[in-house]
Amino acid sequence: MEVFLFSTFNGVLYGMLLFMLASGLTLIFSLMGVLNFAHASFFMLGAYFAYQISTYTGFWSALLVAPLIVGLVGALVERYGLRPVHRFGHVAELLFTFGLAFVMEEVIQMIWGKVPVPYDVPELLNVAAFEWRGLQYSAYRLFMLGVSVAIFVALFLFIAKTRVGLMIQAALSHPQMVQSLGHDVPTIFMWTFGFGCALAGIAGVIGGNVLGTEPSMAITLGPIVFVVIVIGGLGSLWGALIAALFIGIIDNLAITFDVSIYPLFALFGVAREAEGIMSDLVNLTSGGISPVLPYLMLVLMLIFRPRGLFGTRDV
Amino acid sequence: MLEVRDLHAYYGKSHILQGVSLDVNAGEIVSLLGRNGVGRSTTIKAIMGEVEPHGSIKFKGQEIAGLKSHSIAQLGLGYVPENRDIFPTLTVRQNLLLGQKSARNTGRWSMEDMFELFPNLRDRADTPGGVLSGGEQQMLAMCRTLMGDPDLVMVDEPTEGLAPQLVEKVAELLNEIASRDLSILLVEQKLTIALKISARVYVMGHGEIVFEGTPEDLRRNEAVRQEWLEV
Numbered sequence: 001m002e003v004f005l006f007s008t009f010n011g012v013l014y015g016m017l018l019f020m021l022a023s024g025l026t027l028i029f030s031l032m033g034v035l036n037f038a039h040a041s042f043f044m045l046g047a048y049f050a051y052q053i054s055t056y057t058g059f060w061s062a063l064l065v066a067p068l069i070v071g072l073v074g075a076l077v078e079r080y081g082l083r084p085v086h087r088f089g090h091v092a093e094l095l096f097t098f099g100l101a102f103v104m105e106e107v108i109q110m111i112w113g114k115v116p117v118p119y120d121v122p123e124l125l126n127v128a129a130f131e132w133r134g135l136q137y138s139a140y141r142l143f144m145l146g147v148s149v150a151i152f153v154a155l156f157l158f159i160a161k162t163r164v165g166l167m168i169q170a171a172l173s174h175p176q177m178v179q180s181l182g183h184d185v186p187t188i189f190m191w192t193f194g195f196g197c198a199l200a201g202i203a204g205v206i207g208g209n210v211l212g213t214e215p216s217m218a219i220t221l222g223p224i225v226f227v228v229i230v231i232g233g234l235g236s237l238w239g240a241l242i243a244a245l246f247i248g249i250i251d252n253l254a255i256t257f258d259v260s261i262y263p264l265f266a267l268f269g270v271a272r273e274a275e276g277i278m279s280d281l282v283n284l285t286s287g288g289i290s291p292v293l294p295y296l297m298l299v300l301m302l303i304f305r306p307r308g309l310f311g312t313r314d315v
Numbered sequence: 316m317l318e319v320r321d322l323h324a325y326y327g328k329s330h331i332l333q334g335v336s337l338d339v340n341a342g343e344i345v346s347l348l349g350r351n352g353v354g355r356s357t358t359i360k361a362i363m364g365e366v367e368p369h370g371s372i373k374f375k376g377q378e379i380a381g382l383k384s385h386s387i388a389q390l391g392l393g394y395v396p397e398n399r400d401i402f403p404t405l406t407v408r409q410n411l412l413l414g415q416k417s418a419r420n421t422g423r424w425s426m427e428d429m430f431e432l433f434p435n436l437r438d439r440a441d442t443p444g445g446v447l448s449g450g451e452q453q454m455l456a457m458c459r460t461l462m463g464d465p466d467l468v469m470v471d472e473p474t475e476g477l478a479p480q481l482v483e484k485v486a487e488l489l490n491e492i493a494s495r496d497l498s499i500l501l502v503e504q505k506l507t508i509a510l511k512i513s514a515r516v517y518v519m520g521h522g523e524i525v526f527e528g529t530p531e532d533l534r535r536n537e538a539v540r541q542e543w544l545e546v
Contacts, residue, residue, distance in 0.1 A: 163418055166409050170402040177400035180363060182388035182416040182463055 002133045007256040008249055013141055015248025016148035020203035021221065022228040022240040023155060024196025030172050030235025032189050033090055034082065037097040040222030041104040042197040046070045046204025047213040048112055051119035059122035063147075067201035074197025078190045101218065109215045116214035144206045151202060152241070159237070168192060172235065227294040231301050233311020242309060247294050258287035316341045316467055316498045317362070317392075322370035324354075324361045331357045333522040334370075339467060344489060344499045346509035348544060349519035355502045356397060358519070359469045363387060363394045375466070389416060393465030397472045397502075399456040403445025407436055410444045410455055414462030422464025423495055429458040432488060450481040457488060467498040474508060486512055506544065510534065518543050 025039045053062035121140045129139035159165040179185045232239025317339040324332040361368040364384040372380040430437035474482045486508040503509045510530040518526035526539045
């Protein structure tokens with residue numbers, strides 16, 4: 001029971017990290033029509049900036065400053081990279097962000113090297129927050145959860161209550177009308193892009209020291225974030241939240257409880273053989289197939305409900 | 316207030332506007348009439364910067380051809396599009412708030428004015444704009460543009476698809492707007508309200524102005540009405 005609870009808790013935490021990336025990605029997509037392949041690279045950038053800043057002034061200042069720099073970089077990328085490419089259409093934009101992801105990965109390797117950098121959990125929080133039936137839960141993980149929930153609440157209040165949030169909502173469906181009312185939509189786009197990147201940056205700052213800060217971290221996480229926004233429904237923040245939590249929890253439970261998936265095959269009358277072409281497959285456990293689970297869900301979702309859980313339009 | 320000279324516009328290779336010239340003076344209601352597809356909507360979209368304009372467009376003496384539409388709106392030109400473009404997920408109140416150009420509203424129109432003109436909007440202030448009736452959406456679209464305190468409003472087919480009592484209501488609102496010293500450029504297909512409230516009318520055909528005069532001139536000129544207006 002306690003293992004189940006801890007594992008679910010970790011799943012929620014991983015899910016909230018995914019949500020921080022997915023919310024920015026889905027906001028950018030629904031507003032500008034740009035599927036930003038480089039989005040997870042901004043997450044990586046957040047982790048590396050946080051590492052660098054924390055070597056000078058410590059973790060807490062990094063938590064504040066790194067996302068701001070990432071957001072600024074994002075805004076500049078939109079203004080001087082994406083916007084000129086925009087008139088060539090969405091495919092050109094997609095290719096641009098695709099290339100950008102690789103450029104960012106290479107540049108990070110040139111500066112910080114190929115091996116993981118020693119970006120660690122801050123001393124203050126590197127303790128057990130509580131112990132329950134012999135299992136310890138780290139204070140830093142609780143802190144991560146706190147930050148991600150706070151960001152989530154702030155994001156929803158920002159979109160629903162502020163004037164800029166209303167403009168963003170309005171521009172989702174009628175950008176031209178928002179512009180005709182005298183609001184500078186291209187600038188709103190630029191800052192939304194930067195804001196989305198900053199959210200990914202925060203996820204990098206608080207997740208980089210747990211997941212590991214290395215040049216392949218963007219490539220590892222990026223595709224799963226895409227899965228999240230497709231399952232949740234492109235453009236839907238609620239959908240992104242539910243899908244992120246769902247994937248986070250499923251992933252953690254599948255690994256923790258490493259159950260055999262043989263019963264699935266037994267349903268179809270496949271015998272459990274020790275040898276032969278099917279032996280590897282039928283002896284797999286849920287932990288073994290956990291990396292493929294999100295993509296399996298992606299494929300099924302696209303076949304049976306292409307608009308996702310809460311989406312309003314097809315992919 | 317508004318001087319358009321030799322305005323041309325293109326959609327791809329088709330030459331939609333072929334040298335349109337028109338004027339709207341301060342405090343005046345001017346109508347731009349014509350059948351569907353003659354370029355009336357394109358004319359105001361080009362003035363608003365939503366379609367690339369070729370030619371000269373002066374607003375309050377300043378050349379605005381080539382400016383972005385949000386800058387044009389900031390100069391005091393308001394636009395109510397034909398399809399109304401209500402923000403469907405936002406409430407009536409939020410739609411009106413976004414009409415303001417800045418968070419501090421110091422213009423001629425307050426939200427209270429709007430609610431007094433249209434008590435319906437007050438009743439539905441917290442309803443999402445998307446569920447309003449066509450008539451309510453038209454009123455909301457006009458009020459939203461007025462909240463930005465424009466000096467000239469361009470209204471594209473406000474009476475289209477509305478019941479006769481609502482058409483009267485639109486005419487009342489337009490007169491009310493003009494009485495607060497605003498200019499109006501009204502685009503219409505039907506003559507019903509245009510002839511009643513306009514100081515001058517233009518008739519368009521095939522991307523050009525084919526008639527210019529007072530409503531009385533147009534009433535007397537059966538040839539123009541038959542060739543360019545009546546179906």
